[in-house]
Amino acid sequence: MNLPAPSRVPLNALPRMGAGVVASVDWHALTEPEARRLRELGLDEGVEVELLRPSGLMGGPVACRIGRMIVALRRHVAGAIHVAPTAG
């Protein structure tokens, strides 16, 4: 398996309001229902994502934009989504 290039960061490591394009998803880090629901919410390679609300000190969920939808994800799920950040 290819290691993610250094320019790719996990979704939850983006700065707040930072956007990017999904480069790869570590589907094996997720349970089968998690992976399926994530696909149903439109997550796929090449889709634009944006971190709207990071996890915070307590390790709560993150809020992010996937395409045109806002979605709440637990931190470990966001961590399995690798993003190529868009400049700016």
Added chain:
Amino acid sequence: MNPAPLVALVGNPNAGKSALFNALTGARQKVGNYPGVTVERHAGRLALADGRPVELLDLPGTYSLDPSSPDEAVTRDVLLGKQAGERLPDAIVVVVDAANLDNHLRFTLQLIALGLPMVVALNMFDLAERDGLVLDPEALERELGVPVVPTVAVRRRGLDALKERLAEVISPGARTLREGHGVPHDITVLQRRARQIALAATVSETAVRRWTHRIDAVALHPVAGPVLLFGLMFVMFQAVFAWSEAPIGWIEGLMAWLGEQAGALIPAGWLHSLVVDGVIAGVGAVVVFLPQILILFAFILTLEASGYMVRAAFLMDRLMASVGLSGRAFIPLLSSFACAVPGIMATRTIADDKDRLTTILIAPLMTCSARWPVYTMVIGAFFPNRQVLPFVGLQGLVAFGLLITGILGALAAALILRRTVTRGATSGFMMEMPKYQWPQPRDLLLGLAQRAEVFLKRAGSIILVTTIVLWALLSFPKAPDGQSQVEYSIAGRIGSAIEVVVAPIGFNRDISLALLPAMSAREVAVAAIGTVYAIDDPEGDAGQETIREKLQSRWSLATALAFLVWFVFAPQCISTIAVTRRETNGWKWPAFMVGYLFALAYAGAGITYWTAVALGLG
């Protein structure tokens, strides 16, 4: 004659499906249940453009035909003609959010593959335009190969066109599903095809910073968010009590008037006693909670319709995760503050079985509105109404303490249950957060009317029957002169048996008598104590001595406190037990729930009583 054609309304969550359903059918709706599951069946009537009547069925929102919760399974089964008691639909209306085509079209493609006649409602067309998205419905129709109608359900736009296109696709004759409708099962393939179609149907797109982002900047803020949530909850519970005072007065007035009218019509005797003391007083004692329940539901429905409820779940997820649940459980638990029955029914949106079961088991610990009359009666009798802090009265503080005790008890119970009987992998939390919208008064009123109907039916059936039974048990056999009617009655003898068990935790005979009928519904305890004192008082000087004074003279403070704590925990509600049985498909879990809650209630009341006695409050 053939039944009217059945049209199923299907779509992703947050596509505005229910708003479209309400706009199409108005008040001509019927809420029922699918056999075997507690998923509500919403059906309504509408006339097509050519005058033909059809039955419109509003199916639970789902992302695909691959269900991950019980309500999503109903949608799949109806569409595949496998749902017991339901015909295969003659046509389907797919509701898609115009501003979220990429995602909603994927499900549409799955549905097209079924081969049933269908029309796509391109809903919330105006909001998409406001978001800077210009779509070409005709291009979409060409790409999909099925009729597409732009609609704005909340403004009733596009409804006539929808009825016209629907009339065109519905033809008489039996339906069959297309062979091998299994479709490409790979979501990714469908998703990419959906994105291509969405792109082809998009004329232009300009980036607009949406309102939703601005509101979320506050609503999801790590500090401001929880403050806002707490503030909303505070206002909600304040309103439940403050706004309900006047309507409760009207209902009490109406019941008193009904009692007088009936009393004047029926000659004195057992029938008079049954109708006036039993039926009107008993049912009336319960119907007075209707305003509180409706106010609470008005808040909950508004929070849901506005899109805020999912944000509340987001904020609560961290706390809920610490006891092994997810933020999603917050929504049914909040409903349980009105009544555990709709709360438990709302757990059907929770995907994970163990997660859902745990939520069901702790839902009765939320302080439902049926407990307030019990709390109010006892607190009013034993705690003076004085200010302890500015804006904080002693009575309110005690009530708040009981509410918090219930919540802490629920969290502790969840923590223990998730490590023992409902152990399992921790379920995730993944939820779409819809755009904020103004709740539509029509949708709100329809929702409230349905809640009121469910509540009044309950008051009219279960509570009516228990009230009559209690009256009979207390009135027969007639005691000989010189003996107390209550002690001599059948209920009195049952009460004496219960008293043996509950005497150690400080409960007297009156309480023992009230506990049995209160199994039907907690608020009946108030009526039962009233009935016990009324029947026990043959001279009829009940008018001079109020229930409050009777309680003060017959109960110690320690007993009163133990009684309150008992009601925080005890599963005294037949409806909750019944809905738990239906939801969990058997008697095992309701039996467990009743057992563990009674054990908690007994221990809690006992500890309270013994501590209070030790402190000299006995």
